[in-house]
Amino acid sequence: MRSIPTAMRLSLVAAITLVGLFSAGCLDTAPLDSGPQAAAVMHQPGPLLKGDMIPEADLKALGLRPYWNISLQMLPGDAVRLVRLFDSQLIVLTWKNMVYSVDSASGQYKPLAQVDLPDRAGLHAPVFDGARYFFAGKNEIIGLNARTLTDDVKINLEMPASCAAASDKKFVYSGALDGRVFAYNIDSQVLHWQSKVASAVTGLAVLDGNIVVCRSNVVAGRGELVAFKPGQKYWSEVWQRPVYTEGPVSAPIVVSESDHSVFAASEDRSVYKFNGVDGWVDWRCRTPGKLLEPPTLLANALVQRITGSGTWLIDRASGQPIWKDAATLHYLGQADNRMYFFDGKELLCKEAASGRTLGKAPVQCANSVMVAPNPDQSRLYLITTAGQITCANDIQQPYLTVESLKH
Numbered sequence: 472m473r474s475i476p477t478a479m480r481l482s483l484v485a486a487i488t489l490v491g492l493f494s495a496g497c498l499d500t501a502p503l504d505s506g507p508q509a510a511a512v513m514h515q516p517g518p519l520l521k522g523d524m525i526p527e528a529d530l531k532a533l534g535l536r537p538y539w540n541i542s543l544q545m546l547p548g549d550a551v552r553l554v555r556l557f558d559s560q561l562i563v564l565t566w567k568n569m570v571y572s573v574d575s576a577s578g579q580y581k582p583l584a585q586v587d588l589p590d591r592a593g594l595h596a597p598v599f600d601g602a603r604y605f606f607a608g609k610n611e612i613i614g615l616n617a618r619t620l621t622d623d624v625k626i627n628l629e630m631p632a633s634c635a636a637a638s639d640k641k642f643v644y645s646g647a648l649d650g651r652v653f654a655y656n657i658d659s660q661v662l663h664w665q666s667k668v669a670s671a672v673t674g675l676a677v678l679d680g681n682i683v684v685c686r687s688n689v690v691a692g693r694g695e696l697v698a699f700k701p702g703q704k705y706w707s708e709v710w711q712r713p714v715y716t717e718g719p720v721s722a723p724i725v726v727s728e729s730d731h732s733v734f735a736a737s738e739d740r741s742v743y744k745f746n747g748v749d750g751w752v753d754w755r756c757r758t759p760g761k762l763l764e765p766p767t768l769l770a771n772a773l774v775q776r777i778t779g780s781g782t783w784l785i786d787r788a789s790g791q792p793i794w795k796d797a798a799t800l801h802y803l804g805q806a807d808n809r810m811y812f813f814d815g816k817e818l819l820c821k822e823a824a825s826g827r828t829l830g831k832a833p834v835q836c837a838n839s840v841m842v843a844p845n846p847d848q849s850r851l852y853l854i855t856t857a858g859q860i861t862c863a864n865d866i867q868q869p870y871l872t873v874e875s876l877k878h
Contacts, residue, residue, distance in 0.1 A: 516550040517839030517856035524840070524853055524861040525818060529832035533820040534809055535863040538850065539578035543571055543858035546589075550856040556843045557599040560617070561852060561860070568594055570606070572620060575850065578862060584622040586613040593631065596723075600638035600677070603657075607632035607645055612655065614643065626655045629662060635723060637675035637682060642701060644682055646672025652684055654701060664706060670695055674724040676733070678747045681709050683726060683733050687719035694720035694737055696745060710750035716743055722765045730787070734773065736762035742775055744790060754790030758783060767802045770847045774802040782812075784826060794826030801842045806849035806865035813842050813853065 519542075527537055543551075549567045556562075561573040568587040573580040586606045587594050594608040603614040603624060609631040614624025630647035637644045642654045642663065650669040655662055666684075673694075674685030682699040694716035698709035718739025725734045731747040738761045744753040760780035766773040772793060775783050782800040784793040800812035805823065812819045818832040834840055836855055843852040849865035 516545075516548065516858075518836055519857050520835055520855065520859050522835065524835050524855070524859070525832050525863070529818075530863055531866060533811070533818065533830045533832055534806060534866050535811075535851070536866045536868075538862040538864040540859070540861045541573070541578045541580060543573075543580060543860070544582075545569065545858045549858075551841070551854055551858055553596055554841060554843045554852070554854050555597055555599075556845055556852065557597075557604065561843055562597050562599075562604055563854070563858075563860075564594070564597065564606075565858075566590065570597075570604070570615060573860065575845075575852070575862070578860070581620060583615050583620055584613070586615070586622065587611070595632055595635040598635050598637060600640050600643075602640050603638065605636045605638055605643055607634075607636040612636055612643055612645060614657065624657060624660060626660045629653055629665070633672050634674050637677050639677045639680065639682075639701065644675050644677075644701075646675050646684065648672070650686060652682070652699070654706070664702075666699070666706060673719075673721055674735075676724050676726040678726040678728065678733060679731060681747075682706070683724060683747070685720050685724045685735060687721060689719055692719070693717060693739075694735065696720075696724070696733065696735065696750065698747070698750060712750070714745055714750040714752065716741065718761075722763055725765050725768055727768055734766050734768065736765055736775060738762065740777075742766060742773070742785065742790070744787075756783075756785050756790040756792065767844050768846060769805070774800075774844075776800070784810075793824070796821075796826055802844045802846075803842055803851040803853075804845040804848050806867075811851055813840070818851075818853075 546567050549565045552564050552566050554561055554563045559575050561575050563571040567589040569585050570583040571580050572583050587608050597604045597606050603616055606613045612626040613622050616623045632645045633648045634646050643657055645653045648671045650671055652666040654664050670686035670688035673687045676683045682701055684697050686695045688695055695713045697713045699706040700709050716737040716739055718737045720735050720737050722736045733745040733747050735743045740758050742756045746753050758777045760777040763778055764776050766775045772787055773785050776799055781797040783795050786793055798814050800814050803811040808823045810821045810823045816837045818834055820829045822829055839856045841854050851863045854860045
């Protein structure tokens with residue numbers, strides 16, 4: 472490997488330091504503990520609910536009905552850190568790095584594994600390739616088999632992961648703050664190749680069989696995206712040149728197979744849609760605030776939370792805002808022309824076309840509640856840090872029977 476000039480080394484050190492600072496605010500990055508007090512706050516399980524999270528009468532007024540409620544049996548003192556919906560499973564990760572799989576239709580759940588040492592910070596949000604859920608951390612990538620529900624992949628990392636992993640079912644990919652991308656064979660669980668040194672890697676995704684890499688060059692003050700064609704022991708570039716944003720990208724990138732697109736939310740206050748085939752910018756939507764979280768993709772639109780400036784619904788085809796709300800909203804799901812959000816205190820029902828608020832319902836223990844977005848679907852999920860999960864559904868949708876669950 473070629474030696475790196477001193478000037479470049481200094482630039483890399485500065486980039487790594489700065490990226491480490493701003494990436495701690497990213498939605499999908501585990502915050503680092505900054506002392507006993509911070510750890511105590513982050514690991515706080517929260518109070519147990521007394522009664523329903525949202526009264527049935529309030530749900531009915533919003534066109535919803537209770538569907539199921541469960542309470543996870545967790546380790547003493549443990550608390551839910553994040554939850555993600557993958558196909559038919561809610562994957563729950565706790566502060567003690569326990570993972571639970573919850574059937575999204577019935578609420579039946581199983582504890583899967585402890586994917587890192589208890590209370591070790593630095594574990595990134597899971598990704599799902601259709602076969603396994605992968606968790607990337609400082610030392611390992613752990614793969615949980617979706618069929619057997621066992622942790623059958625354990626890969627020792629060359630460098631701590633700087634973002635969530637990516638997988639194409641043959642290789643699992645990890646990025647590092649020194650700018651390298653590592654490809655590990657899932658079957659043999661060994662390193663097959665690594666990329667050249669570049670800017671700090673802040674995002675990875677698989678699109679059309681290619682690996683899209685997002686790098687934040689803090690020294691140059693921009694984000695850089697490249698696409699690789701992976702091979703057994705090498706890689707080749709797909710796009711003719713890197714594409715850039717005018718500010719660092721600290722939020723995970725999001726890809727869409729349906730329209731072969733890459734979406735990036737940048738700190739330059741813009742959402743970008745890149746063409747996945749050639750990397751050209753399809754559109755750029757400028758907003759009034761820094762973007763530190765990824766967009767939530769819906770069938771024809773995307774929801775973007777804007778730091779200090781609320782929430783926008785943006786048309787996926789044109790990049791034009793459909794409506795804007797001054798509140799910071801967490802997207803939940805949709806039923807017909809109704810969209811549902813959580814604003815940190817209440818469940819909101821909005822008219823999809825205009826953003827007009829149609830109704831509200833208070834949420835018990837709202838300060839300890841998080842959500843799992845369910846794009847373009849009517850089932851809504853709210854989760855407390857204490858491990859209580861409630862599912863509501865469109866009032867027009869019938870309950871699933873035991874017989875229908877078998878099929």
